[in-house]
Structures are given as structure tokens and as C-alpha cells.
Amino acid sequence: xxxxxxxxxxLDVKNLQTVFFTNSGLFRAVDDVSFNxxxxxxxxxxxxxxxxxxxxxxxxMRLVPDPPGRVVGGTVTLEGTDLLSLDEAEMRKIRxxxxxxxxxxxxxxxxxxxxxxDQITEVLRLHQEMTSREAWAKAVEMLRLVRIPEPxxxxxxxxxxxxxxxxxxxxxxxxxxxxxxxxxADEPTTALDVTIQAQILALIVDLQxxxxxxxxxITHDLGVVAQTAQRVIVMYAGKKVEExxxxxxxxxxxxxxxxxxxxxxxxxxxxxxxxxxxxxxxPGMVPSLTNLPPGCAFAPRxxxxxxxxxxxxxxxxxxxxxxxAACWRAAELVGAP
Amino acid sequence: xxxxxPLLEVTDLVKHYAVRGGVLRRRVGTxxxxxxxxxxxxxxxxxxxxxxxxxxxxxxxxxxLRLVEPSSGAIKLxxxxxxxxxxxxxxxxxxxxxxxFQDPFASLNPRMTAGDIVGEPLGVHGLATGRAQQExxxxxxxxxxxxxxxxxxxxxxxxxxQRQRICIARALxxxxxxxxxxxxxxxxxxxxxxxxxxLLIDLQRKNDFxxxxxxxxxxxxxxxxxxxxxxxxxxxxxxxxxTELFANPRHPYTQALLAxxxxxxxxAKKLAPMIDGxxxxxxxxxxxxxxHTRCRYVMDRCKVERPTLVKAGGQHExxxxxxxxxxxxxxx
Ligand SMILES: Nc1ncnc2c1ncn2[C@@H]1O[C@H](COP(=O)(O)OP(=O)(O)OP(=O)(O)O)[C@@H](O)[C@H]1O
Ligand SMILES: Nc1ncnc2c1ncn2[C@@H]1O[C@H](COP(=O)(O)OP(=O)(O)O)[C@@H](O)[C@H]1O
Ligand code: SF4
Ligand code: SF4
Ligand SMILES: [Mg+2]
Ligand SMILES: [Mg+2]
Numbered sequence: 182x183x184x185x186x187x188x189x190x191x192l193d194v195k196n197l198q199t200v201f202f203t204n205s206g207l208f209r210a211v212d213d214v215s216f217n218x219x220x221x222x223x224x225x226x227x228x229x230x231x232x233x234x235x236x237x238x239x240x241x242m243r244l245v246p247d248p249p250g251r252v253v254g255g256t257v258t259l260e261g262t263d264l265l266s267l268d269e270a271e272m273r274k275i276r277x278x279x280x281x282x283x284x285x286x287x288x289x290x291x292x293x294x295x296x297x298x299d300q301i302t303e304v305l306r307l308h309q310e311m312t313s314r315e316a317w318a319k320a321v322e323m324l325r326l327v328r329i330p331e332p333x334x335x336x337x338x339x340x341x342x343x344x345x346x347x348x349x350x351x352x353x354x355x356x357x358x359x360x361x362x363x364x365x366a367d368e369p370t371t372a373l374d375v376t377i378q379a380q381i382l383a384l385i386v387d388l389q390x391x392x393x394x395x396x397x398x399i400t401h402d403l404g405v406v407a408q409t410a411q412r413v414i415v416m417y418a419g420k421k422v423e424e425x426x427x428x429x430x431x432x433x434x435x436x437x438x439x440x441x442x443x444x445x446x447x448x449x450x451x452x453x454x455x456x457x458x459x460x461x462x463x464p465g466m467v468p469s470l471t472n473l474p475p476g477c478a479f480a481p482r483x484x485x486x487x488x489x490x491x492x493x494x495x496x497x498x499x500x501x502x503x504x505x506a507a508c509w510r511a512a513e514l515v516g517a518p
Numbered sequence: 519x520x521x522x523x524p525l526l527e528v529t530d531l532v533k534h535y536a537v538r539g540g541v542l543r544r545r546v547g548t549x550x551x552x553x554x555x556x557x558x559x560x561x562x563x564x565x566x567x568x569x570x571x572x573x574x575x576x577x578x579x580x581x582x583l584r585l586v587e588p589s590s591g592a593i594k595l596x597x598x599x600x601x602x603x604x605x606x607x608x609x610x611x612x613x614x615x616x617x618x619f620q621d622p623f624a625s626l627n628p629r630m631t632a633g634d635i636v637g638e639p640l641g642v643h644g645l646a647t648g649r650a651q652q653e654x655x656x657x658x659x660x661x662x663x664x665x666x667x668x669x670x671x672x673x674x675x676x677x678x679x680q681r682q683r684i685c686i687a688r689a690l691x692x693x694x695x696x697x698x699x700x701x702x703x704x705x706x707x708x709x710x711x712x713x714x715x716x717l718l719i720d721l722q723r724k725n726d727f728x729x730x731x732x733x734x735x736x737x738x739x740x741x742x743x744x745x746x747x748x749x750x751x752x753x754x755x756x757x758x759x760x761t762e763l764f765a766n767p768r769h770p771y772t773q774a775l776l777a778x779x780x781x782x783x784x785x786a787k788k789l790a791p792m793i794d795g796x797x798x799x800x801x802x803x804x805x806x807x808x809x810h811t812r813c814r815y816v817m818d819r820c821k822v823e824r825p826t827l828v829k830a831g832g833q834h835e836x837x838x839x840x841x842x843x844x845x846x847x848x849x850x
Binding site for chain 1: 677716736
């Protein structure tokens with residue numbers, strides 16, 4: 182990591198380990214994951230259901246439900262503060278203030294029986310010295326910032342009176358009200374229609390630029406990644422298997438899983454493609470975390486697997502400038518899939 | 519697609535729901551879930567139906583299968599209008615039409631084994647029982663890429679993609695001529711999505727049945743369909759051959775939909791939303807062209823007169839005043 186990059190770093194996560202204790206045993210939902218986010222940068226985390234994206238985010242927010250889960254290793258440093266050493270009271274001063282999180286389903290963070298304006302006012306007054314009047318005015322300003330029409334009127338409404346896209350905007354307004362250094366967005370547009378998704382993504386990227394917020398965008402949609410992120414990490418079965426700048430990742434994916442994901446995606450642009458041509462598929466299914474194979478977790482589905490893959494876990498290595506992959510055969514993989 | 523007569527022919531399908539309110543549960547409004555939809559599906563053809571949530575896709579699907587009673591309109595299956603048929607009269611037609619839903623878990627009985635789930639329709643229609651049924655089920659399992667020894671497992675023992683395979687096997691059991699797929703891969707991970715799409719394509723090649731394929735994901739629809747219909751607020755606004763529709767979208771809504779899909783290529787940055795605002799409520803849909811509240815080309819006429827689907831060259835049909843041969847010049 183160069184010095185310039187280090188200086189701008191808002192969030193630095195090192196060797197994060199989060200485990201769950203369940204009936205079927207202990208499993209590592211997040212296993213030795215490291216990354217950092219710079220001011221104004223978007224880091225995308227991609228991967229399939231259950232690979233540990235949300236648990237990574239919750240670990241950073243210190244919101245992993247305990248029991249059954251617990252962060253058991255690593256460090257999380259936000260603007261120089263080691264979050265894992267803080268107590269809950271200190272964390273509450275940071276959440277919603279220096280870092281915020283938004284979810285796929287806005288109703289998980291909105292209170293159904295409180296007016297939108299009051300909810301934003303509450304967050305503001307929790308973290309900043311403000312009269313309720315000032316806070317209300319700021320709340321309306323935030324609603325305007327996220328381009329909710331008639332923000333004065335909407336501030337007086339309850340969440341159920343808003344459409345899905347509008348609720349997502351209100352949640353973004355609340356998350357950004359205190360100008361956090363870091364925003365974590367967990368599948369923020371997955372539940373939305375594509376035209377509304379385009380509006381919300383454009384809004385998030387726009388605000389992030391204006392405010393200089395660092396953004397972690399969790400998604401399973403490679404299109405969303407390509408259109409928003411500067412850096413990307415790909416997760417599989419709790420581990421980071423690849424990390425690269427977005428252009429490098431799409432031009433030259435180095436992990437067979439990343440390549441498989443890219444190849445299995447139908448593209449609207451493939452119109453020219455023969456009608457009903459088959460897609461490339463990744464065979465098999467995502468392994469259960471309680472029952473991972475020894476060696477590379479992707480080996481049972483990987484067409485390139487060799488004996489070594491089944492015996493030894495491939496370490497994450499720099500395969501190109503600032504491009505990392507955890508695969509024994511990464512060096513052989515060149516160009517787009 | 520050689521058969522002349524379409525397998526499925528839907529004409530002027532309307533489905534309205536009453537909205538009741540107040541203590542007396544009086545009718546206070548009407549949901550125009552489907553508002554005059556016509557289309558046909560040929561033998562061996564896949565017709566894709568796309569549009570945003572709430573635009574009426576599932577209601578069309580359910581009406582075709584008579585899982586809901588249409589308010590008006592005709593649904594012809596192999597030339598027979600099935601809209602007025604009694605339960606008993608419907609029975610032979612039920613065999614020819616099957617459905618695969620989005621949520622493969624909700625649509626499977628958790629207390630039945632996978633084998634019994636797939637075999638049940640065979641028993642109900644008296645086609646196979648006992649040993650013959652077991653053999654047929656094992657064969658169906660093979661066709662959808664499941665192992666025969668998995669027949670004794672329960673739904674919760676399968677992954678999402680495998681559960682969707684069970685649903686597909688059950689749909690195949692009676693040898694249908696039409697399978698309605700309502701968001702069949704929307705709940706699945708990308709890599710599993712590809713497996714299920716491939717399976718659907720392979721099965722169609724082998725069996726020559728037709729799909730009415732509903733999804734909100736344009737890429738998925740673009741991939742599997744032969745023709746595509748775009749719905750907005752209960753109406754079809756554009757319908758064309760797949761290649762033609764995506765290469766040459768005529769309706770401003772179709773254009774906006776296509777432009778909203780994030781392209782998986784960082785060099786093709788174009789995150790500019792094409793339309794503002796939300797889909798209006800289907801309870802009081804806008805007058806005239808229902809898209810006029812969000813359309814960047816809106817003209818006075820659009821607010822009062824409802825455009826109908828008209829031919830825009832070949833099999834391409836569009837419902838937009840810009841495309842009726844008179845409006846285009848005024849606007850561009
Ligand atoms: N409260 C919990 N108790 C037990 N296991 C959990 C809990 N929360 C998450 N897990 C498990 O941890 C693993 C990682 O889950 P996580 O929610 O991070 O996945 P994800 O990548 O966000 O997936 P998705 O794309 O489905 O949101 C999964 O195996 C999940 O079942
Ligand atoms: N049983 C019902 N009662 C009242 N309204 C309904 C019912 N089913 C569907 N609707 C309404 O009809 C419209 C179309 O719904 P649907 O066909 O499910 O849309 P889609 O499948 O395109 O998302 C929506 O506004 C929906 O809320
Ligand atoms: S380490 Fe081996 S099995 Fe794992 S992804 Fe690389 S080639 Fe495939
Ligand atoms: S009819 Fe008018 S409002 Fe409707 S899509 Fe065409 S131009 Fe737009
Ligand atoms: Mg998640
Ligand atoms: Mg639906």
C-alpha cells in the first residue's frame with residue numbers, strides 16, 4: 182500500500198474473523214478478511230448468498246448478534262479509532278454519526294410509528310448540539326438533498342405513506358444526516374425496480390462525491406459493481422478470494438470463481454446472441470460453511486482444480502499490481518473469461 | 519414455431535380488484551391490475567413478459583391458468599376458450615398448463631418427500647400409481663438434474679436451486695404444452711440462476727413446449743425469450759421479436775428500462791436514470807397514456823387519448839403516439 186493511499190484511509194479492516202456457534206457446530210462466517218476504504222472511495226463486496234458479505238458489514242458496525250455470533254479476531258480501525266476495543270456506549274456515539282449503514286429493506290431502520298422528519302431529527306440531536314427546530318430544518322434539508330419532492334410535507338409523513346424508492350431515499354437521508362466518514366450499503370437496491378435502482382444508485386454516488394463519504398457497497402450484481410465501485414472484493418465461503426481495482430477485475434479476473442460469475446451472467450447486450458443459447462454455468466452449489474472441504478473451498482466446483490487445491494488452501498497473493506487472488510492457478514488466468 | 523394456430527391466445531384480458539375501505543367495507547376504488555392485454559404464444563415458443571413490480575405480470579399468469587377469474591376477456595388454449603369452463607371441464611386443460619413460481623420453498627409442501635411432490639399430479643390425474651409412478655418420478659428427477667436417491671428427501675434438505683428443479687419436475691410430470699414461469703430464477707444466486715435457465719432451455723428443446731416467462735430481470739428475459747412483451751400499469755406497451763425489441767426499442771418506457779440496467783462493464787459508465795419518479799398507483803392510473811406522468815416526450819394528446827398497440831414494422835407493435843406515424847416528427 183502506497184503512502185498516499187494510507188493517508189486517505191478511513192476504514193482499515195485487518196484479518197477480521199467472525200464466527201457463529203450453532204447447533205450444527207461452529208463456523209467461520211468471515212474468515213481472515215482484510216480491506217480498507219479511502220475517503221470518497223467506493224469499495225464493492227460481491228459474492229453469492231451466505232458468503233459473509235452482511236456479516237462483514239455487521240462486524241464493522243459491531244452489530245453481529247451475540248449469541249450466536251462473535252468477532253473473534255482482527256482489527257477494525259475507523260478514522261484511527263480501534264472499534265473492537267470500544268464498549269457499547271462508545272459505539273453508539275459512532276454509529277449513525279461517523280459511520281452509518283443502510284439495508285435492503287428500509288423498514289429495518291425506519292420506525293413505522295414515527296414521522297420521517299422526527300426520525301432524522303432524533304439522529305441529529307443524538308449526535309450534535311441542536312435545538313429541535315434546527316434539527317427539523319436540517320432534516321428537511323436532508324430530504325431535499327436526497328431529492329424527495331416536497332420535503333416539507335414528506336417530513337411530516339410516516340414511512341408507510343412513502344413508496345419503496347422514497348423510503349430508501351429517506352433512509353439514505355437519515356444515514357447521511359451527520360455526514361459520516363463511512364457509509365455501508367447492504368444490497369440497497371436489490372428490492373427495487375430497475376428504473377428506481379438507477380435513480381438510487383445515481384443518488385448515492387452523487388452524494389458520496391459531494392460529501393466525500395467512503396462507501397462500502399454490498400451487492401451480488403456485477404452490473405452494479407461495474408457502474409459504481411472503484412475497488413472490488415469478491416468473497417466465497419467466508420473468505421476474500423479476490424481484490425482489485427474495478428477495471429482490472431473486469432478486464433482480467435484472476436480467480437476462477439470470479440470468472441465463473443462473470444461468464445454465467447446473462448447480458449442484455451447479448452441480443453445478437455443466438456436465441457436461447459445456453460449460459461456458462463458454475464456446476465454444483467455453494468458449500469455449507471459448517472462442512473467446508475479442506476484446501477480451496479471452490480475446488481468441488483472448479484474446472485481447473487488440481488490435487489494441490491484439494492489439499493492446501495491457496496493464500497491470497499498479489500498476482501498483479503494491487504490485484505490479489507487466492508488461487509493456486511491465478512497466474513495462468515489471463516484476460517476476460 | 520411451425521404450427522399456424524397459436525397454442526395460447528389471450529384477448530382483451532382485464533382483471534380489476536375492488537379496493538374497500540371504511541367500516542362498511544364499501545368499494546372506494548378499483549385496482550386496474552390488468553387492463554386489456556392481448557398476446558399469443560406459439561407452440562415451442564417462449565414469450566417473455568417484463569415490467570416493474572405491480573404492473574400486472576403475475577395477474578396475467580394467474581388468469582391464464584385460471585387461478586384467478588379474469589374480469590373480462592378471452593383465453594384460448596389450443597383454440598378452446600377456457601374462461602367460461604367449469605371445474606370439471608377445466609380438468610383436461612389443467613394437464614396442459616403448469617406453473618413454476620418464484621419462491622421454490624413456499625410452493626413445496628414441507629411434509630412431503632420430493633418424490634411424492636413430483637409424483638402427486640400423476641396420481642391425481644390417474645396417470646401412474648405405485649411402481650410405475652416411482653419409475654416415472656425417477657425419470658423426471660433425472661431430466662431436471664436431480665438424483666433418484668434424492669426422491670426420499672424433504673424440501674428443506676435441498677438448496678434453493680434444487681428446490682426449483684423439484685418444482686420444474688412437478689410441472690413436467692403431466693407433459694404440459696405450456697409452462698408459465700413467474701420469476702422462476704429471481705430468488706436464486708447468479709451461478710444457480712444460470713443452471714436453472716439452461717435447464718429450462720434444454721427441456722424446451724427436448725419437449726417442444728411453450729413458456730410464458732415472467733421476470734423483472736431484463737437480461738434473463740432477453741436471454742431465454744423468442745419474443746418479449748413489455749408491460750406498464752396493466753397494459754402491454756410494446757411487443758416484438760426479442761432481437762428487434764432490444765436492438766430497436768420504440769416505446770419510451772422500454773427505452774428507459776433498457777437504459778436503467780447497470781452494464782457489467784466499468785468502461786461503459788452510464789448511470790444516468792432515464793425516468794424520474796415512481797410508477798403511479800394502479801388504483802387511479804393516469805388518463806390517456808399511463809406513462810405520460812414520467813415520459814420525456816409527453817405531448818398534450820398523450821394525457822387524454824390512450825394509445826393502442828399498433829404495428830411498427832413487421833411483428834413489432836407499440837402503444838405510443840410517437841409511433842402511430844404522425845407524432846414522431848413533431849417531437850424529435
Ligand atoms: N444470526 C445468525 N445466526 C447464525 N448464522 C448466521 C447468522 N447471521 C448470518 N449467519 C450465517 O453466516 C453466513 C454469512 O452470512 P451473511 O448474512 O454475511 O451472508 P451474505 O453474504 O450477506 O448473503 P446474502 O447475499 O444472502 O445477504 C451464512 O452462512 C449465514 O447463514
Ligand atoms: N388479490 C388482489 N387483491 C387486490 N389487488 C391485487 C391482488 N393481486 C394483485 N393485486 C394488485 O394488482 C396489481 C398487479 O399485481 P401483480 O400482477 O402481482 O404485479 P406483478 O406480478 O407485475 O408484480 C398490483 O397493484 C397489485 O397490488
Ligand atoms: S485454488 Fe484450485 S480449486 Fe481453488 S480456485 Fe484455484 S484452481 Fe480452482
Ligand atoms: S404516448 Fe405520449 S406519453 Fe405515452 S409513451 Fe408515447 S410519447 Fe410518452
Ligand atoms: Mg446479506
Ligand atoms: Mg409478480
